[in-house]
Amino acid sequence: xxxxxxxxxxxxxxxxxxxxxxxxxxxxxxxxxxxxxxxxxxxxxxxxxxxxxxxxxxxxxxxxxxxxxxxxxxxxxxxxxxxxxxxxxxxxxxxxxxxxxxxxxxxxxxxxxxxxxxxxxxxxxxxxxxxxxxxxxxxxxxxxxxxxxxxxxxxxxxxxxxxxxxxxxxxxxxxxxxxxxxxxxxxxxxxxxxxxxxxxxxxxxxxxxxxxxxxxxxxxxxxxxxxxxxxxxxxxxxxxxxxxxxxxxxxxxxxxxxxxxxxxxxxxxxxxxxxxxxxxxxxxxxxxxxxxxxxxxxxxxxxxxxxxxxxxxxxxxxxxxxxxxxxxxxxxxxxxxxxxxxxxxxxxxx
Amino acid sequence: xxxxxxxxxxxxxxxxxxxxxxxxxxxxxxxxxxxxxxxxxxxxxxxxxxxxxxxxxxxxxxxxxxxxxxxxxxxxxxxxxxxxxxxxxxxxxxxxxxxxxxxxxxxxxxxxxxxxxxxxxxxxxxxxxxxxxxxxxxxxxxxxxxxxxxxxxxxxxxxxxxxxxxxxxxxxxxxxxxxxxxxxxxxxxxxxxxxxxxxxxxxxxxxxxxxxxxxxxxxxxxxxxxxxxxxxxxxxxxxxxxxxxxxxxxxxxxxxxxxxxxxxxxxxxxxxxxxxxxxxxxxxxxxxxxxxxxxx
Numbered sequence: 001x002x003x004x005x006x007x008x009x010x011x012x013x014x015x016x017x018x019x020x021x022x023x024x025x026x027x028x029x030x031x032x033x034x035x036x037x038x039x040x041x042x043x044x045x046x047x048x049x050x051x052x053x054x055x056x057x058x059x060x061x062x063x064x065x066x067x068x069x070x071x072x073x074x075x076x077x078x079x080x081x082x083x084x085x086x087x088x089x090x091x092x093x094x095x096x097x098x099x100x101x102x103x104x105x106x107x108x109x110x111x112x113x114x115x116x117x118x119x120x121x122x123x124x125x126x127x128x129x130x131x132x133x134x135x136x137x138x139x140x141x142x143x144x145x146x147x148x149x150x151x152x153x154x155x156x157x158x159x160x161x162x163x164x165x166x167x168x169x170x171x172x173x174x175x176x177x178x179x180x181x182x183x184x185x186x187x188x189x190x191x192x193x194x195x196x197x198x199x200x201x202x203x204x205x206x207x208x209x210x211x212x213x214x215x216x217x218x219x220x221x222x223x224x225x226x227x228x229x230x231x232x233x234x235x236x237x238x239x240x241x242x243x244x245x246x247x248x249x250x251x252x253x254x255x256x257x258x259x260x261x262x263x264x265x266x267x268x269x270x271x272x273x274x275x276x277x278x279x280x281x282x283x284x285x286x287x288x289x290x291x292x293x294x295x296x297x298x299x300x301x302x303x304x305x306x307x308x309x310x311x312x313x314x315x316x317x318x319x320x321x322x323x324x325x326x327x328x329x330x331x332x333x334x335x336x337x338x339x340x341x342x343x344x345x346x347x348x349x350x
Numbered sequence: 351x352x353x354x355x356x357x358x359x360x361x362x363x364x365x366x367x368x369x370x371x372x373x374x375x376x377x378x379x380x381x382x383x384x385x386x387x388x389x390x391x392x393x394x395x396x397x398x399x400x401x402x403x404x405x406x407x408x409x410x411x412x413x414x415x416x417x418x419x420x421x422x423x424x425x426x427x428x429x430x431x432x433x434x435x436x437x438x439x440x441x442x443x444x445x446x447x448x449x450x451x452x453x454x455x456x457x458x459x460x461x462x463x464x465x466x467x468x469x470x471x472x473x474x475x476x477x478x479x480x481x482x483x484x485x486x487x488x489x490x491x492x493x494x495x496x497x498x499x500x501x502x503x504x505x506x507x508x509x510x511x512x513x514x515x516x517x518x519x520x521x522x523x524x525x526x527x528x529x530x531x532x533x534x535x536x537x538x539x540x541x542x543x544x545x546x547x548x549x550x551x552x553x554x555x556x557x558x559x560x561x562x563x564x565x566x567x568x569x570x571x572x573x574x575x576x577x578x579x580x581x582x583x584x585x586x587x588x589x590x591x592x593x594x595x596x597x598x599x600x601x602x603x604x605x606x607x608x609x610x611x612x613x614x615x616x617x618x619x620x621x622x623x624x625x626x627x628x629x630x631x632x633x634x635x636x637x638x639x640x641x642x643x644x645x646x
Contacts, residue, residue, distance in 0.1 A: 074543055077476075110547050118540040122562040128541075131558075132548045183544070 019089050020047035021190055021223050022071070027083035029063070029070050038294045040066040042247035043083070048191060053217065053224035055234030055255065057270070058244035061291055064227045067244075068193050071225075072110060073100070088190070106136050109189040111197040115176035119168040125179050126152070126164025132186040151182035156212060174205045181213060191223040198233060210237050231270060235259050243267045246292045246302040249321055251335070253328030261338070263330035265310075266303045268339055301331065308342045309334070383638055390634025397628055401447040410438035412445040412598040421614055430620050433606060439617060442598035443624055449599045451628070453510050454579035457517035462572045464518060465525025466565070470556045472526070473533025484530075487523045495520045499582065500591065508594045513586065517579055524575070525568055532564045573636030577629045584625045600625050 029041040040063040048054045056064045070081050073092075085092045087107055092100060109132075112118040120128055129151055130144035139147065145164070152160035155178040168176060177197065184192050194213075198206040214237050217224055228234055234241050235255050243251040243258070243266065251264035262268040275284045289306035292298055298305050304314040314333060324335045334340055400407060409429075416436035424431045430439035472480040490498070498520050506512030536542055545559045586592030587601025595602055600621040607617025 072543075072547055074547070106549065108547075110544065112540040112544065114540060118544055120541040120545075120559055120563070123559070131545075131550065135548070135550055135554070183548075187548075 020086075021050040021088060022048040022225065023084075023086040023089075024071070025084045025086075027067065027070065027085065028081070029066050029075065030080040031066070031076075032078055032080075033295075036295050039247055039297075040079075040294070041070065044242075044244075044247075044249055046242055046249070046252070048223050048225055050190065051217075051221040051223055052240065053214075053226060053238040055238035055241040056225070056227045056244055057229065057231050057234050057241055059229055059291055061294060062244045063247040064229075064244050065195055068195050068225065068227050072108070072193060106187050107190050109184040109187065109192050111180050111184045111192060111194045113196045114200050115173060115180055115197075116168075116200070118180055119176060121168055124165055124167060125171065129164070129179065129183045129186055132183065136187050147186070148182070151186055152179065154185075155179070155182045155216070157182075173201055174209065177201060177205075177209055178212070181209075181216065185216060185220070185222070188220070189222060191225060192217070194224060194226045194228075196228050196230075199228075199230075206233065207236075213237065231259065232274065243270070246294065246297050248302065248319060248331070249329075250303065250331045251329065252321070253326070257326060257328060263324050263328060263335040263339065264303075264332040265307045265334070265339060266332075268341065269306070269308075301333070309340050383641055386634045387638040390631045390638065393627060393631025394635060397447050397451055397631070400444045401451050404445050404448055408438075408441035408444040410441040412437060412442045413596050414438075421610060423614070424616065430616055431614060433603075433617055434610065439603075439620060442603060443600065443621055445598040446600045446603065446621065446624070449510065449593055449597060450580060450583055450601075450625075453514055453517075453583050453593070454576050457514045457521065457579045457583075458572055458576045460514065460518040461521035461575065462525050462568050465522035466529050466561070466568045468522065469526040469529025470533055470560055470564070473530040474537055474552070474556055474560060476537075480530075483526075487526055490520065490523045496582075496585075499586065503586065503591050508591060510593050513583060513592055517582060521575060521579070525571065528567055528571060529564050532567060533560055536560060536563055570636070570639050573632065573639050577632045577636075580625065580628055580632070 024047070025045045026043050027041055027045070028039060028043050031038045031040050042063075044067065046054065056067065058064045066075070066079075069075050070079070071085055071092075075081065081093075119125065126145055126148040129148035130141075133139050133147050134141065134144040137144075149160045149164050152164055157163050157175060157178055163171065163175065163179075168179075171179065177200075180197070197213075198209050201209060210233060213224070216222070224238065226234060226238055231241075238255050240253065241255045241258050242249045243264065245266050251258060251262065251267045253263075258267060259271065262271060269285070269287045272285045273287055276282060287306055288308075292302050292305070298315075300313075300315040300317050301307070301310075301319070304310040307314065311333065317333065319331060321329045321331045322335065324330045330336075332339070414437065416432070418436065419428075419432050420434055420436040422428055422432040422436070428438050428440070430443070432438055433442070468483060472483045499516050502516035502519055503512060506515060542555065542559060545555050550559075583592055583599075584601035584604070587599040587603075588605045590602065590605060592601060593599045595606075603621040604618045604625075607614065607619075607621075610617055
């Protein structure tokens with residue numbers, strides 16, 4: 001794992017040298033549509049080390065959610081998946097359905113985007129949280145209930161015993177999201193997959209939930225695979241980030257380094273589209289053009305039609321995610337050194 | 351009646367503000383709804399009491415024949431007269447509740463359970479199981495249900511038990527379709543995915559996660575389905591292929607009285623009214639269930 005070399009991990013985890021917790025190799029997902037096949041995820045490979053947090057960032061339609069769902073086995077029946085997914089060294093697709101069911105919920109759990117639809121509307125919150133421990137640890141009902149209450153108070157809900165008896169519609173959005181986190185933690189998973197869990201919340205709440213998630217995962221050494229379109233959220237929560245564009249990774253590396261010094265023009269444009277919090281006041285720039293046509297993706301670098309510094313060869317060079325030092329990788333021809341950022345940044349503005 | 355008209359003509363004094371204007375019709379609607387429910391439940395109570403306490407309430411044995419007294423007109427001895435074999439009509443109607451009400455309830459509840467289970471299974475499992483069972487549902491629904499009932503009764507033979515089985519066979523399809531449709535939309539929701547991802551087994555997902563979401567629909571339909579079952583049982587009795595004489599059953603009583611319509615019309619009309627009133631009571635109750643559901 002050259003790209004992880006020299007990086008100090010969080011205290012309490014012994015991930016160095018060990019097998020990665022989650023290893024994905026050459027994963028592709030093809031979705032057939034009436035107009036043709038869409039390669040939603042196009043040959044991505046990555047590792048999530050035990051206790052670390054990896055963010056996947058990309059715009060709508062970049063394939064990040066499909067990628068997450070393909071790891072969970074939640075894709076629609078017509079989707080075709082190729083590649084390998086290893087969880088703790090075991091290939092998931094090679095497991096018998098029964099074993100795979102046991103790995104779900106125990107080793108892997110998930111937090112969905114919309115706290116409204118992720119809880120069963122007609123069952124009490126406590127019972128829903130207790131169900132995982134009930135099934136996986138064969139606890140008695142009362143013990144499982146007690147565990148649910150304990151989890152609820154751990155995610156910062158006051159009167160946990162009372163809240164456990166409520167139905168989801170009697171909870172506020174923030175409480176529902178906390179309940180979902182409690183549910184995800186209920187069986188002590190090794191990794192939690194998050195599909196934009198804070199998108200449905202307002203910004204203050206978002207910050208609180210992110211902090212909670214970060215604290216709980218650090219305390220318990222739980223790894224995170226966090227999908228979001230929001231670089232700010234990922235930079236706060238994650239150790240690594242993989243930037244995704246049109247089904248491919250265009251840049252990977254430590255979050256702090258990627259943000260301070262992007263090595264792909266798409267990452268740069270993405271960062272430039274956020275208003276700076278400190279420093280001189282500069283107007284944010286939108287990324288020009290339209291998201292790529294996923295049915296007929298652009299040739300060469302898929303970002304070249306929208307890239308302010310695109311070269312003629314960008315339209316032809318094959319995709320190549322190459323090492324650019326410091327454990328970082330980039331698919332940009334300028335990735336080896338600092339990017340030739342346009343002086344007059346009008347190139348990316350409309 | 352008069353009190354209702356009075357209420358409409360002289361609206362109660364309204365509190366100042368918009369809330370008062372809105373509150374009055376709302377209150378009226380709610381009162382009408384609960385009146386529906388109370389009247390319906392009252393009617394049903396009478397029938398249930400008739401069925402449960404038949405030996406206490408009925409003045410005579412429903413099967414006792416007193417040929418000399420045959421075709422007596424209503425009197426203090428026989429409130430609804432006697433039939434052609436001298437049996438007390440009122441007692442036969444009261445005992446009939448035991449047969450008709452119990453058979454209708456058993457058939458509807460049975461169809462509801464069978465249909466709900468099959469609907470849950472096909473909706474959630476999908477694949478060949480769904481295709482196969484949906485085709486079976488199509489087949490059952492293509493055949494006119496009454497024809498299917500007749501054929502099943504011919505095969506199974508007459509009697510209460512075969513009547514209930516035949517009704518279940520013809521009625522489960524509606525429940526199954528209803529539940530299957532709801533499950534199809536629920537299946538793709540995150541909380542069902544989450545239950546599956548938590549490693550729960552299929553029976554648990556079906557019964558603990560999906561059933562509470564769809565059970566209400568099945569029960570609401572059940573309330574109106576019982577009416578169909580009651581009329582089906584009475585119709586089959588009328589045709590002489592349902593529950594067999596000498597058991598007191600409303601449909602066959604209507605048929606028996608038919609020959610004496612000109613002289614003793616009440617022989618047919620009384621059990622007919624009893625069937626209609628039961629239908630009305632059930633309809634009122636199921637109606638107010640439906641309205642209540644809308645409000646939630």
